[in-house]
Amino acid sequence: MKMDRRAAQVTNAPGGPEVSGEPLEALSSRPVHPSEPAEGIEKMKLLSAAQTRALDQATIQAQHITSTDLMERAADAVTSWLLDELLLDYDTAIHVCCGPGNNGGDGLAVARNLHRAGYAVQLWLLPAARHSADFSHQQQQLPAELPAREIDPNKLPALAAGAVVVDALFGTGLSRPLAGVAAALVRHINEAGATVVAVDMPSGLLADAPQPADSAVVRANYTLSFELPKLAFLLPQNAGFVGDWQLLPIGLDPEVIRNTPVDKHFVTAEDLRGRLPKRPKFSHKGTFGHALLLAGSKGKMGAAVLATQACLRAGVGLITTRVPAVGYDILQISAPEAMCLADSASDHISELPELTPYAAIGIGPGLGQHDDTREVLHQLLTTATVPLVIDADALNLLGAHPELQKLLPPDSLLTPHPKEFERLVGEPARDDYHRLEQLRAFVGRTSCYCIIKGAYTVLAAPDGTLYFNSTGNPGMATGGSGDVLTGLLLALRAHKNLSPLDAALLGLHAHGRAGDLALPHTGHTGLLASDIVRFIGPALEELMSE
Template identity: 40%
Template sequence: MKLFSKEQIYEGDKLTAERQKISSTDLMERAGMQIFNWMHMRMQGAQVPIHIFCGIGNNGGDGLVLARHLILDGYNVKTYVINCSDKRSKDFLINYDRIKNVTKDWPTLLSCTEDFPEIHQDDIIVDAVFGIGLNRPVDDWVKSLFMHFRNTKAFTLSIDIPSGLSTDKVPEDEDSVVWAGYTLSFASPKLVFFLPDTAKHTIQWEVLDIGLDQEFLFTTNTEVELIGKHEVLPIYKPREKFSHKGQFGHSLIIGGSYGKIGAVTLASRAALSAGSGLITAYVPKCGYIPLQASFPEAMVITDADEELITDIKYDITPTVIGLGIGAGVNTKTISAFEAFLKKNKTALVVDADGINMLSKKKALLKLLPAQTILTPHPKELERLIGAWEDDFDKLKKAKAFSKKHHCIIVIKGANTITVLGGKLYVNTTGNPGLSTAGSGDVLTGIITGLISQGYNPLEATVFGVYLHGRSADIAVEGYGYQSLIASHVIDYLGEAFIDLFKQPEQPIEQEEKQEQA
C-alpha cells in the first residue's frame, strides 16, 4: 500500500475534482458520508452522546458533514466549532450553513474564554479540529481542550489524523496532540502512525475510500510503502516439481566466538528454513561440535583459532554470505573481517558485530558490495549513522547513509522499516514477543536464505522482514509474548509461508448466505 505525502493528497483531491467534474464541496460530502457509514454500521442507532469538535478548515468541514448526517439519522449529536480565528475555508462555511438547515441546535462556538463541555466516559468524541495541513503551534486553550478529551477517558475518533499531529515531524509537546482511540484516514494511512515517537497518538487506524481518482492512485510514486500480505505475495517464487537443492543456492554464515555459537546456529537454521538449498557455517573451532550436534543439516568449516575468527578462508562458492553474527570485535577478528571484505564479491547480509566492526572502522564501508543489507538493532544503528533527534531525523540520516554507501538498512522496531536510498518500506507484521535474544540472528538468516534462492536484495529484505514478523505472529498464539523465543520463529516459518495463500475467514453471516445459495 502506498503512503501518500500530504502534498500528494492535496494533488489527488484536486485531480479528482477536475477529472470527475465535481466540486471540492462534493468531495467533502463524500468523505463525511463515508465516516457516517462507518459509525452507523457500528452504532446501529445507539443513543450514546456524540460530541463532534470541528475546526474551521476542511477537516472541520468533514466533521460538519458527519454531524449533519448523524442528526438526520436520529443520533444524539452535539456539535462544536473551535472558534479562535477569523479564517474559515469555503467548504467549511458551506457545510456550516447546511447543518443549520437541519437542526435548531446549531453548533456551539467555543472561544478562548468559554468553558469546555461536560463529557462522560461513556460518550464518544469525534476529533475534526485540524487535518494534515496544520502548520503552526496549537493555541494554549486548544491544547487544554485536547487534554480535556484525554481526561474524560471517552472513546475518541479522529478524522484523517489526530489533531495537532503533523505528517512529517514529531510534536514538540505531546499534550498539544489528540490521543485517539481510532483514526479514520483518507487515501492512505500516514507514516506517523508507524513511528515510535508518534504512533501512540492513535491506537488503531483504518483507511476510508473516498473515491479519489484511480489513475492518480495507481500511477503516483510514493517515498513510503506499507508492506503486508498483498505486497509480498507477488514477490514469492514458487518451486517447480523437478527442482533440486542446487537450484536454491548455498548460504554461508560467518560468525561466532566462544560462548556465542548459538547465534550462528540460529542464523543457519533460519537460512535453511527460509529455503536455501545448502548451508555452511564458518566458525571458530569451539563451534564445530555444537553445530554438528544441534543442526545436522549444516556443513561446518572452522577457523584455525579455537575461540575467535582470525582468518576467513573457505573452498566453497557461496551464493550469499551472512556475516558478523556473534563474532565479537576482537582486533584479530576485525583484521580478518577487513581482509575478507577486500577480496569478497559475493552478496552480503551484515548483522550484529559485523555492523559494530564497520562502525569502528568506517573506511570498510567502501568495500561493501552494492546493496549489501545491514540489519542493526537500535544501538548498532546509532553507532553506524550517528545519534538522531527523533524518528524523522533517524529516517533522514538512514536514507542519506543508504544513498552514500549504496546499501539497504533494516531499522528494527514494532514496524520494521527497510531503507533503500530515498525509499522506505514499512512492515506490518510482528509483535512484542520478538523482543528476545536471537530474533535478530533469525532475521539475518531468513534474508540470507531468500537471497540464496534468487530473490534480489530488496525483495529478500522486504519479504524476509514480513515472514519473520508473520512467523512470530503465528507462534505467539501458542506461546504468548513473554515465552516466545527465537527458535519458535524458525519453527513457525513454514506456517508463515503457507499463510501467504490462505484466504481470510469470512464472517458467519456471509458463510450462511453461501450455504443457502
C-alpha cells in the same frame, strides 16, 4: 460498548446523504468508486501533506464530482466505521469537535449522519474568524435539531469517561503547533478518559515534520485515514498520538495515485504476493543456493543456531555455518541439516574460509568483536563477490572502525536495530524524521541496502527510496528475533532468481508474518525467536507465485 441500533447503514457513496431527509438505509444502493491498487509496490504510497491535498483535487477533477461530494464520502466512511466498530449504544455520549477547515467540515457531516441515525450528538465548533467554503456548506446543511455550539475557552465541554470524542479539529493541512483555545481543548480531550477517534490525523500532529516538545496533540485511541496511511503513523515517536490507525476507502482516483511520484512506500502482502518463485518440480538443493554464515562466539552460540535454523526454514539449498571450535557440537546437534566449519580458535572466529562455493554470505549473529574477528570482516569485505548480509556484531565492528564502511560491496544488506544504526553513523538521531534522513544518507554513501528494525521496520534502497514493512507484533521484541531475520534474509539473497530489493522486502514481510502466525500459539509474552523460525515456511508460502 454494545450496540443496539437500527438497521441503518452508511456506505462510501459519491454524493453523501441528502439533506432533504432521505432515509439512511437508502445510501446502500448508491454507486461506489473503489480505489484500485496500482502495479508493483505502488498500492500503499506514503504521500506528503501537499500531495494528499493534490490527490483530493485531482480526484474531484478526474471523477467530475464536487469537493462536497468527496467530503460526503469521507463522512460516510467515518460514520460507518463508528457504527460498525465501536458498537455504540444509543445513550452513548458522542461529542464531535470541529475546526474551521475541511477536517471540521468532515466532522459536521459525520455529526449530521449520526444525528439522522438516531444518536445523541453534541457538536462543538472551534472559534474562528474564517472558515473553509466546504465547512460553511456543511454547516448550512445541519438540521435545526442539531445545534452547533461554539467552544467557550473558559468553560470547555464536559466529557465523561465513557464518552466518544470525534476529533475533527485539524487534519493534514496543519503546519504549526496548536495554541490558544485549540491547544486547551486538545489537552482537555486528552485528560477526559473518553474514547477518542481522530478523523484523518490526530489534531496537532504534523504530517511531515517532528513535533515540537510539549506541543498539544490529541492522543487518539483510533485514527481513521482516508485511502492511504501517513508517514507519521509509522514512526515510534507518534505512537502515543495515533493509536490504532485504520484505512477507509473513499474512492480517491487510482490513476492519480499510480502517477504520483513518491519515495516512501508501506509494503503489504498484496505488493509482494507472487514475487517469490514457486519451486519447480525438478528442483534440487543446488537450485536454491549455498549460503555461508559466519556466526557465534563463546556464550553466544544461540544466535548462530537461530540464524542457521531460520536460513534452513527459508528454503536455502545448503548452508554452511562457520563457528568457533567451542560451537561445533552445539551447532551439529541443534541444526543437523546444516554443515559446520569449525574455526581453529576456540572462542571466536579467527579465519575466513574459502568463499568460492557460496552464493551469499551472512555475518554477525553472536560474532563478538575480537581483533581476529575484525580482520575476518575486513577480508570478507575486500574479497567477497557474492551478496552479503551483515548484522549484529559485524555492524558494531563497522561502527567502531568506520574505515571498514568504505569497503562495503554495493548492494550489501545491513540489518541494524536503532542503537546499532546510531553506532554505524556515529551520532544519535534528533528524532525519527532525522533518523530517516541519516538512513538515506548512509545508503547513498555506501550504495548498500539498510534496514532499521522495529515496528514497521524500514528498508532504504541505494536510491534513497524507503519501504516500511506492514507485518509483525510486539511479541517479537525478544532476544534472537534479529538473528532469525538474518538467516531468513541470507537464504533469500542466495536465491538466484530474486533481486536484492525483492529478497529484502520478502524477508522483512515473512519475518513479521511468521511472528504473527506464531502469536495465537504463544501470546505476546510467550513468543520466542524459535517460534518465529517455526512459521517462516508458511509465511513464505503465502507469497509464492502460482
